[in-house]
Amino acid sequence: MHTFNFTNLKSLLKFIATPLLVGGLAALLTRESMSTFNALDKPPLSPPGWLFPVVWTILYTLMGISAYLVTKGNAAPFTKAKALAVYTYQLAVNFLWSIFFFNFEWYLFSFAWIILLWILVFVMIRQFYGISRVAAYLNIPYLLWITFAAYLNLGIWVLNS
Secondary structure, three states: OOOOOHHHHHHHHHHHHHHHHHHHHHHHHHHHHHHHHHHOOOOOOOOOOOHHHHHHHHHHHHHHHHHHHHHHOOOOHHHHHHHHHHHHHHHHHHHHHHHHHHHOOOHHHHHHHHHHHHHHHHHHHHHHHOOOHHHHHOOHHHHHHHHHHHHHHHHHHHHHO
């Protein structure tokens, strides 16, 4: 276990800020599409719109903490780099899903894209587990939310095509 100091706190905050900024940029780029989204027919169990930013803020924070824990783990540098590469890929795929779904309204393509995201997050969790079990466990809610989001995405495609 490493000692925690101001330098570690700064590093942790940078890791938390990264996914929050990616998510914030996606929200900024898709905010005009929310009126279209609100008019769509949605499947049962669709949550209210205000819940999405709350959940994503929590998930992005957990992602950042988990990536930080991976960098501090005892694994070989190559192992950590490989896990963090998958983390970066899934974050990019996550960002692009928002654009495809909200801005372009490509609901079927977005469903396929979210399946890719699910696979990447699953692989990331497995890789994180070999470095830090806590880092892996912190991403379980993310995987569950993506599973739910895939259901919503598919339902929206079916109900609005």
